[in-house]
Amino acid sequence: MQQQQNAYDGLKPFFWLGTLFIILMGLYSLFWSKKELNRFNQVTGPITLLSKTHPDAIGRPDPKDRYVEVAGFEKAFELYLGGDAGDFLPKFEAYSDLKLSDTITVFYNETPPFVNSGGTSDKIIVFTQQINKNGKPYYLRGDMDIYFANFSIVAGVLLALFLYFYKN
Numbered sequence: 001m002q003q004q005q006n007a008y009d010g011l012k013p014f015f016w017l018g019t020l021f022i023i024l025m026g027l028y029s030l031f032w033s034k035k036e037l038n039r040f041n042q043v044t045g046p047i048t049l050l051s052k053t054h055p056d057a058i059g060r061p062d063p064k065d066r067y068v069e070v071a072g073f074e075k076a077f078e079l080y081l082g083g084d085a086g087d088f089l090p091k092f093e094a095y096s097d098l099k100l101s102d103t104i105t106v107f108y109n110e111t112p113p114f115v116n117s118g119g120t121s122d123k124i125i126v127f128t129q130q131i132n133k134n135g136k137p138y139y140l141r142g143d144m145d146i147y148f149a150n151f152s153i154v155a156g157v158l159l160a161l162f163l164y165f166y167k168n
């Protein structure tokens with residue numbers, strides 16, 4: 001007697017590949033969030049712009065964002081300051097203490113192309129990790145990456161358990 005197949009049986013490999021992708025994405029984010037500061041790109045120079053808006057921030061004016069430009073570097077750095085309950089706040093920020101012409105060091109990761117597709121120009125770096133002035137931090141990115149990584153890993157494992165036990 002032949003068992004009747006359903007749509008799940010035909011797509012089962014794709015569900016498993018999707019689940020594996022979610023778990024791997026979570027693991028990548030977890031390791032990326034633990035990256036040592038000296039492994040980030042960095043630029044040092046005087047501040048040429050401190051602003052709440054930026055002409056290259058297309059379609060996403062957010063009052064929680066601030067922009068910093070460093071002399072001799074062609075891209076602006078976006079800082080997310082948050083402020084509302086439930087926001088992923090920076091670990092530390094003293095943005096208001098920065099002044100034009102202060103010499104700072106910015107640690108960052110280049111913005112991947114898939115992030116730029118959301119309306120942000122390729123002239124803005126949204127993955128600003130840390131800003132130092134005179135060796136002291138003035139901005140430290142928050143733990144959003146760790147929360148995202150943990151959520152992805154747990155969701156992937158739960159999905160894998162569901163797929164394993166479904167119809168078994």
